[in-house]
Amino acid sequence: MRLTSVAGLLALAALAGLGGCGKPQLSDAEKKTIASLALNTLPSLKPDTTNQYGDAPAAAALGSTLFFDGGISRDGTVSCSTCHKIDRQFQDDLPQAVGVGHTNRRTMPLAGVARNPWFFWDGRRDSLWAQALTPLENPLEQAGNRAAFAHYIKKRFGERYERIFGPLPDLSTVPANASPLGTDAEKAAWNAMPAGEQDDVNRVYANIGKAIAAFERSIEPQQTRFDRFAIDLATGAKAEGDAAFSPEEILGLKLFIGKANCVTCHNGPRFTDNSFHNTGVPPVDGLPPDRGRVDAVAQVEADPFNCLGKFRDGDESACRELRFMVKDGPQIVRAYKTPSLRGAASRPPYMHAGQFATLDEVVAHYSKAPLAAEGVSEVHPLDLSDRERAALVAFLKTLSD
Amino acid sequence: MASIWRYILAGLGLAALLAGIVAAVYLTLPQSASGPDISRTKKTANGLFVASFEPERGVVRQGELQSWLLTLKTAAGAPVEGAAITVSGGMPQHDHGLPTSPQATDYLGDGRYRIDGIKFTMSGWWQLRFAISAGAGSGVVVFNIVL
Numbered sequence: 292m293r294l295t296s297v298a299g300l301l302a303l304a305a306l307a308g309l310g311g312c313g314k315p316q317l318s319d320a321e322k323k324t325i326a327s328l329a330l331n332t333l334p335s336l337k338p339d340t341t342n343q344y345g346d347a348p349a350a351a352a353l354g355s356t357l358f359f360d361g362g363i364s365r366d367g368t369v370s371c372s373t374c375h376k377i378d379r380q381f382q383d384d385l386p387q388a389v390g391v392g393h394t395n396r397r398t399m400p401l402a403g404v405a406r407n408p409w410f411f412w413d414g415r416r417d418s419l420w421a422q423a424l425t426p427l428e429n430p431l432e433q434a435g436n437r438a439a440f441a442h443y444i445k446k447r448f449g450e451r452y453e454r455i456f457g458p459l460p461d462l463s464t465v466p467a468n469a470s471p472l473g474t475d476a477e478k479a480a481w482n483a484m485p486a487g488e489q490d491d492v493n494r495v496y497a498n499i500g501k502a503i504a505a506f507e508r509s510i511e512p513q514q515t516r517f518d519r520f521a522i523d524l525a526t527g528a529k530a531e532g533d534a535a536f537s538p539e540e541i542l543g544l545k546l547f548i549g550k551a552n553c554v555t556c557h558n559g560p561r562f563t564d565n566s567f568h569n570t571g572v573p574p575v576d577g578l579p580p581d582r583g584r585v586d587a588v589a590q591v592e593a594d595p596f597n598c599l600g601k602f603r604d605g606d607e608s609a610c611r612e613l614r615f616m617v618k619d620g621p622q623i624v625r626a627y628k629t630p631s632l633r634g635a636a637s638r639p640p641y642m643h644a645g646q647f648a649t650l651d652e653v654v655a656h657y658s659k660a661p662l663a664a665e666g667v668s669e670v671h672p673l674d675l676s677d678r679e680r681a682a683l684v685a686f687l688k689t690l691s692d
Numbered sequence: 693m694a695s696i697w698r699y700i701l702a703g704l705g706l707a708a709l710l711a712g713i714v715a716a717v718y719l720t721l722p723q724s725a726s727g728p729d730i731s732r733t734k735k736t737a738n739g740l741f742v743a744s745f746e747p748e749r750g751v752v753r754q755g756e757l758q759s760w761l762l763t764l765k766t767a768a769g770a771p772v773e774g775a776a777i778t779v780s781g782g783m784p785q786h787d788h789g790l791p792t793s794p795q796a797t798d799y800l801g802d803g804r805y806r807i808d809g810i811k812f813t814m815s816g817w818w819q820l821r822f823a824i825s826a827g828a829g830s831g832v833v834v835f836n837i838v839l
Binding site for chain 2: 611618
């Protein structure tokens with residue numbers, strides 16, 4: 292009896308040597324990857340040369356007013372903040388957003404949004420200011436039209452506008468409602484306008500986007516438990532209080548950056564590679580067909596407010612993302628932008644149309660890696676155990692606390 | 693009898709300890725170094741051109757659009773002018789292509805071409821393949837970049 296316990300003790304010692312007293316050890320390579328995910332490696336926000344008002348406080352102040360102003364919609368009730376709620380990480384907890392109508396995609400949270408090269412789940416806009424113009428005229432979101440917005444700005448915010456952007460154009464002959472994207476009547480009214488007048492209205496419209504973008508530049512991600520853990524790990528300090536990770540959280544972190552391959556796409560301090568991938572997330576029954584990035588290419592190229600268009604400030608050297616984008620090929624079919632995972636645990640549901648209600652469902656999806664409905668999924672089955680799946684979820688939660 | 697068991701059990705325990713140590717050392721060692729050929733100067737497959745490929749600003753940064761310089765010489769060492777270059781590539785271990793479509797944007801003289809729009813969105817093994825066609829003929833060269 293005593294002899295077996297001696298051997299048992301030795302075997303236990305061996306296990307302890309392997310497992311680091313029950314806590315998995317982190318290798319130098321793992322430590323390096325962890326450091327690359329920490330918020331303190333986020334570089335300071337670069338100026339957006341395509342928006343000369345991007346860092347002007349007066350523009351950001353006007354942008355903030357407009358962001359929360361229901362007046363800037365067809366029925367006077369929907370603002371950006373209807374869906375991008377300031378106390379909910381600038382999203383709305385719904386599987387698909389609801390504005391004037393029911394949309395087909397989930398509202399995206401906005402922390403760190405100014406660092407994106409592409410906007411929307413499919414990247415169909417290439418700047419923060421061009422993005423802002425899309426919901427304003429989308430019939431399911433704010434459902435307005437640019438002629439009405441120009442009149443509204445003049446009436447409500449004329450002075451503030453002119454202090455930032457210079458004199459407003461003469462709008463006396465501009466119809467009350469007109470837009471190249473609106474109803475048939477609005478389109479007809481737009482087409483009847485002289486080119487110079489269209490240009491004037493487009494310029495005011497672009498400036499609305501630039502003011503809103505200036506405001507959105509201030510929305511940045513916050514430090515989390517994970518970041519405190521990563522800083523302690525990098526400096527060799529003993530993690531104290533909530534910066535200490537449980538063995539389960541460490542296991543989840545190791546899986547995230549190791550065997551589960553999450554970090555191949557969710558990398559850098561924002562946990563995104565800013566790129567587009569087909570991950571086999573199933574379409575939602577009853578919604579119109581959604582092919583992701585492959586259909587966005589033509590849209591961003593045709594957008595008169597894109598980087599190569601005439602409403603850009605600064606020079607064309609800012610337009611390299613657009614110039615060098617991948618335009619076709621199987622890899623962009625049903626490909627969506629890799630979302631940041633910061634704050635994700637506290638804002639279900641998940642994916643571009645809210646397909647998954649919980650993080651457990653998300654991780655189960657990655658573990659199973661079903662074939663894509665169209666195109667080819669880049670993720671492969673991981674066959675994670677229950678314990679591993681729970682550990683991944685526990686780790687993801689450290690990005691929210 | 694009892695003493696034999698004692699030795700066998702102690703031996704087993706020691707073996708387990710040893711296995712543990714070996715495994716721990718193995719797990720913490722950097723992964724084996726025998727990766728792909730990452731030389732920055734190579735001949736095209738048919739030996740017609742010698743190509744060198746370097747980041748224009750010296751460093752490779754993950755996640756940033758970068759320009760690189762592709763320098764083309766004939767096997768005899770003369771700069772290759774007026775070459776038409778197409779770029780493709782991807783990550784062989786992930787079965788996916790490049791996240792951007794890089795292009796030869798400028799000729800800088802002396803056989804040097806600027807290849808702009810390169811972006812490495814993740815760490816790992818990337819390949820860039822250049823199809824080159826010039827007065828002297830055409831050729832293909834593949835560079836491996838590991839980051």
